[in-house]
Amino acid sequence: MTKPSSDNLDLEALGRDLKMSDTGQARTKETRNRIIEGAESLFAHRSYSTVSMREITAEAGVGLAAVNYHFGSKEGLFKAVFLRRARDLNRERAQLLEAADKRANGGVVPLREVLTALLRPGIRWSFDTGGRGLFIQFLTRSRLDHSSPLHEIFYNDVGHLRRFIPYFLRVLPELGEDEILWRLHFTLGALHYTITDLKRLERISEGLCDISQFEPTLERIVSFAEAGFRTAAPVRWAAGDP
Amino acid sequence: MTKPSSDNLDLEALGRDLKMSDTGQARTKETRNRIIEGAESLFAHRSYSTVSMREITAEAGVGLAAVNYHFGSKEGLFKAVFLRRARDLNRERAQLLEAADKRANGGVVPLREVLTALLRPGIRWSFDTGGRGLFIQFLTRSRLDHSSPLHEIFYNDVGHLRRFIPYFLRVLPELGEDEILWRLHFTLGALHYTITDLKRLERISEGLCDISQFEPTLERIVSFAEAGFRTAAPVRWAAGDP
DNA sequence: CCAAAATTCGTACGACCGTTCCAATATTTC
DNA sequence: GAAATATTGGAACGGTCGTACGAATTTTGG
Numbered sequence: 001m002t003k004p005s006s007d008n009l010d011l012e013a014l015g016r017d018l019k020m021s022d023t024g025q026a027r028t029k030e031t032r033n034r035i036i037e038g039a040e041s042l043f044a045h046r047s048y049s050t051v052s053m054r055e056i057t058a059e060a061g062v063g064l065a066a067v068n069y070h071f072g073s074k075e076g077l078f079k080a081v082f083l084r085r086a087r088d089l090n091r092e093r094a095q096l097l098e099a100a101d102k103r104a105n106g107g108v109v110p111l112r113e114v115l116t117a118l119l120r121p122g123i124r125w126s127f128d129t130g131g132r133g134l135f136i137q138f139l140t141r142s143r144l145d146h147s148s149p150l151h152e153i154f155y156n157d158v159g160h161l162r163r164f165i166p167y168f169l170r171v172l173p174e175l176g177e178d179e180i181l182w183r184l185h186f187t188l189g190a191l192h193y194t195i196t197d198l199k200r201l202e203r204i205s206e207g208l209c210d211i212s213q214f215e216p217t218l219e220r221i222v223s224f225a226e227a228g229f230r231t232a233a234p235v236r237w238a239a240g241d242p
Numbered sequence: 243m244t245k246p247s248s249d250n251l252d253l254e255a256l257g258r259d260l261k262m263s264d265t266g267q268a269r270t271k272e273t274r275n276r277i278i279e280g281a282e283s284l285f286a287h288r289s290y291s292t293v294s295m296r297e298i299t300a301e302a303g304v305g306l307a308a309v310n311y312h313f314g315s316k317e318g319l320f321k322a323v324f325l326r327r328a329r330d331l332n333r334e335r336a337q338l339l340e341a342a343d344k345r346a347n348g349g350v351v352p353l354r355e356v357l358t359a360l361l362r363p364g365i366r367w368s369f370d371t372g373g374r375g376l377f378i379q380f381l382t383r384s385r386l387d388h389s390s391p392l393h394e395i396f397y398n399d400v401g402h403l404r405r406f407i408p409y410f411l412r413v414l415p416e417l418g419e420d421e422i423l424w425r426l427h428f429t430l431g432a433l434h435y436t437i438t439d440l441k442r443l444e445r446i447s448e449g450l451c452d453i454s455q456f457e458p459t460l461e462r463i464v465s466f467a468e469a470g471f472r473t474a475a476p477v478r479w480a481a482g483d484p
Numbered sequence: 485c486c487a488a489a490a491t492t493c494g495t496a497c498g499a500c501c502g503t504t505c506c507a508a509t510a511t512t513t514c
Numbered sequence: 515g516a517a518a519t520a521t522t523g524g525a526a527c528g529g530t531c532g533t534a535c536g537a538a539t540t541t542t543g544g
Contacts, residue, residue: 031521049291050389053502063523068503070521144386144438147292158446181447186466189435190428196386197427204400205423219476224428227473228466234458273491295532305493310533312491 032070034060037131040081044137048078048148075149082142082150085135090160092121097163111229114167115222119191123221126195127214140196172229179233187225194221274312276302279373282323286379290320290390317391324384324392327377332402334363339405353471356409357464361433365463368437369456382438414471421475429467436463 038059042051053074057064071077096117100109126136142148161184168180175183194201198211211217280301284293295316299306313319338359342351368378384390403426410422417425436443440453453459 046388047289047291049289052500054500064502065504065523066521074502141386141388144383146288146383155442155445161446178447178450178452181443181451182462183466185436185439185443185446185451186432186463189433189439190431192435193431194427197431200397201423201427203397204403204427205420208420209423209427210420216476220424221428223473223476224425224470227469231465231469234461234465294530296530306495306532307493307534308491316532 031060031062031066035062035067035070035077036081036084039077040131040134040138043078043081043142044134047145048142078142078149081135081138082153085132086139089121089125089135089139093117093160094163096120097167108171109167111168111171112222112226114164114171115187115225115229116218118164118187119221119225120218122191122195123218124214126198127217136195140192143192168229175229175233183225183229186228190221190224273302273304273308277304277309277312277319278323278326281319282373282376282380285320285323285384286376289383289387320391323377323380324395327374328381331363331367331377331381335359335402336405338362339409350413351409353410353413354464354468356406356413357429357467357471358460360406360429361463361467362460364433364437365460366456368440369459378437382434385434410471417471417475425467425471428470432463432466 035056039051039056042056042059053067054064056077057067060066067074067077071080097109097114100113100117103113104110122136125132127133128136142150143154145151164184165177165180168175168184169177172180194217201209202211277298281293281298284298284301295309296306298319299309302308309316309319313322339351339356342355342359345355346352364378367374369375370378384392385396387393406426407419407422410417410426411419414422436459440459443451444453
C-alpha cells in the first residue's frame with residue numbers, strides 16, 4: 001500500500017526515483033515506463049488538462065489505478081515525464097559549451113559556437129522520431145500552458161541560460177548585458193517557434209522549404225541569430241547626446 | 243427561442259454578427275459584449291479547456307445559459323472572441339505596409355519598414371493595458387493549444403503573411419523565396435515569444451531589461467530581425483560548385 | 485396597451501474527470 | 515513453502531463540466 005512518491009521537483013530527484021526499484025522488480029519498472037511513454041506521447045500533442053488519465057492508461061495498456069499507485073497523481077506523472085529527460089537536455093547543452101571552451105584553449109569562444117551549443121540539442125531532439133522528439137514537443141507546449149503543473153518550473157528554470165551569458169559578454173564586449181539578454185530572448189523565440197511550428201512553415205511555403213533535414217535547419221537558425229547578435233546596439237537616449 | 247448563431251468562421255462573418263442586432267436592442271449587445279470581454283480576459287491567462295463557462299458567466303455577471311443562447315456553445319463564444327479583433331489586427335498590418343508602399347513612391351520599400359509593418363501592430367497591442375493586450379495574449383496562447391477550436395484557423399491563416407513576401411523578395415533579391423520564408427518564420431518566433439514571455443525576460447534579467455516601453459522594444463526586435471534577414475544565404479550544395 | 489417575440493434565470497441532466505477503496509494476484513523475504 | 519509485501523484490476527465516489535429545458539421577465543411591434 002505504501003506508494004513510491006515523486007513529489008520532489010529538483011532535477012536531482014530523478015536519480016532517487018530511478019534507483020527506487022533496484023531490488024529487481026522487472027515488471028514494476030516495465031509498467032512505470034509504459035505509463036510514462038504513453039503520457040509523453042499524449043502530452044506531446046495535447047495540453048495537460050485535455051489528456052485524461054483514462055486515455056493515458058489505455059494507451060499504456062494498464063489499469064486506471066496504476067498511475068496513482070506509481071506517481072501519486074496525474075500531476076506527479078506529468079512531473080515524472082518532465083524529469084526523465086530534462087536533465088539530459090541541459091547536460092547536452094552544457095557539454096557542447098564546455099567542448100567549445102576547450103577548443104578555444106583559453107581564448108574567446110566564437111559567437112557561432114556559443115549559439116550552436118545553445119540551439120543544437122533542442123533542434124536535434126526535435127528531429128528525433130522517437131521519444132526525444134515527443135519530449136521536445138511536450139516541453140515547448142507545456143511551457144506556454146499556464147494550467148500545466150510545470151509552469152512555475154519553466155519560469156524558474158533559468159540556470160542553464162545563465163551559464164551562456166558570460167560567453168556572450170566575452171565575445172560581444174561592446175554589448176551590455178541587457179542587450180545580450182534581449183537578443184538571447186529573441187533567439188529562444190526563433191528556436192521554440194521553429195520546434196513547435198515547423199509544420200506551419202511547410203504549409204505556408206507550400207513545400208518550398210525543406211524541413212526534413214536537421215543540419216541545414218540548425219545552420220539557418222544559427223546564422224539568423226548570429227546576425228541578430230552582431231547588429232549594432234541601439235543608441236541610448238539617457239546621457240546628453242548631440 | 244431562436245438563437246443567433248455564429249457558426250461561420252471566415253473573418254467576413256464578423257460584420258454580419260455585428261449588425262445582427264441593428265434594430266436597437268441596447269441590452270442585448272450589452273450582455274453579448276460583457277460575455278465576450280469576460281471570456282477574453284479569462285482566455286488570455288488560461289487555456290480553452292481550463293476556463294469553465296461558469297467562470298465566464300460569473301465574470302460577466304450574467305446567467306449560465308446566456309452563453310449558449312447568444313453563441314450557441316462554448317466553442318461559438320471562443321470563435322466570437324477571436325473574430326471581434328482578428329480582422330483589425332491584420333488590417334493594421336496591411337495599412338502599415340500600404341503606407342510604406344506609398345512613401346516609397348514606386349521604389350523599393352526598405353527592409354526595415356517592411357519588418358516594422360509586420361511587427362508593430364502585434365507588439366503595440368500587447369502593450370495595451372485594455373482588451374487588445376488581453377486579445378494578443380489570448381491569440382498567441384491559443385495558437386499553440388491544439389485543443390482550442392481555433393487551431394485549424396491559425397494554421398490556415400496565412401493570407402496576411404503572404405502579402406509580405408513580395409516586399410521581402412523585392413528588397414532582398416539575392417535571397418530565394420524559401421530563404422525568405424525561413425527567416426520570416428524565425429522572425430515570427432521572436433515576435434510571439436516576446437509577446438507571450440516578456441515577463442520571463444524580466445525575471446531572467448532580474449530587472450536589467452526594461453520591458454515597460456513599447457518603442458524601444460519594437461526597435462530591438464526589428465533590428466534583430468533586420469540583421470537576420472540581411473545575413474548571407476547558406477551555400478547550396480546542389481549544383482557543382484568549387 | 486396588448487399579444488408576440490426575445491432574453492434572462494434557475495435548475496437539472498448525462499458525461500466525464502481524478503481519485504480512492506478493496507479484493508485479487510504476483511513478488512519478495514525469511 | 516509460508517508469511518509479508520508490492521502490484522494490479524474493477525468498481526464506485528464526489529465533483530465539475532457543457533448543455534438543455536421551462537418558467538419568469540423584458541422588450542418589441544402593431
